[in-house]
Amino acid sequence: MPKQKITKEMIIETAFEIVRKEGLENLLVKNIAAKLNCSVQPIYSYCANMEGVKQELVARTAKFIREYVAARINKKDYFRSTGRSYLKFAKDEPNLFQLYFLRQQPDVYTLDDLYRKESSQQVGIFIAESLGISIEQAKALHLHMIIYVMGISAMAASTNIDVEGEDIQNQLDMAYNTFLAQLKGETHGKDIGNL
Incomplete structure (x- = not known):
């Protein structure tokens, strides 16, 4: 042979x-x-x-992640379902999550560097148009959610947290609604934790 x-x-x-x-x-x-x-x-x-x-x-x-997330996106709730897909990826594929998201990136010095590396101009435009906010507000919301989702994802990759459980989904919704309200200036004088 x-x-x-x-x-x-x-x-x-x-x-x-x-x-x-x-x-x-x-x-x-x-x-x-x-x-x-x-x-x-x-x-x-x-x-x-x-x-x-x-x-x-x-x-x-990176190619695997794009395909994994794309297969789980709800087109009617694109932005939030994307975050949920990344969270599920961390739980389903903890070793790949670690390889990709927890690797050394010596060329990233600021959150802005990280955002430019992990996102694109089209994402900011899409979020802005979908939510009726400015592109700058959209980028800020997206960065807030990246930070929040990656934090929970890191926990999910190393624990037995049920990422599809109601408590995690409620946390994601609360963070999204809080960040969006802050950016729209709707939280003046309100307790953000109770939105």
Whole structure:
């Protein structure tokens, strides 16, 4: 039987499945080679070191996240269902959540840097048009919700919290309504926690 040709795509896909099922700590060249039933040489020929593999994995994971979230979006409640989808992703795929969202990002110095990296101008325009607010207000609301959802997502990825339970959904709704009311200037003199 002829030897199977190992491709870069096979290496990245195998590495992705290792991280997904076993965690980043098990991403070792010898583990990739064992899963592919080959020596470590083909892996090193495509990826000079594990940093190269990790960079490829971040891109592969980003694609997976986009597909995962897109499949769960409610078009009638696009903005909030997107946040809920990310939260479910953290619970369903804790190892991929850790790989992508908890990785070192030395080029991010401010929340504005983070927002530009994780969002797009089109998202701000969509939110602004959907909610009847300015683009600046839309970006601020989106950033607030990213911070809030990622905080709960980090907890969900490492605990047994039921992300689809009523208490979490109520928390998300309360945060959304509070942030939106603040941006619209509707909270003057009100106790924000009781909105």
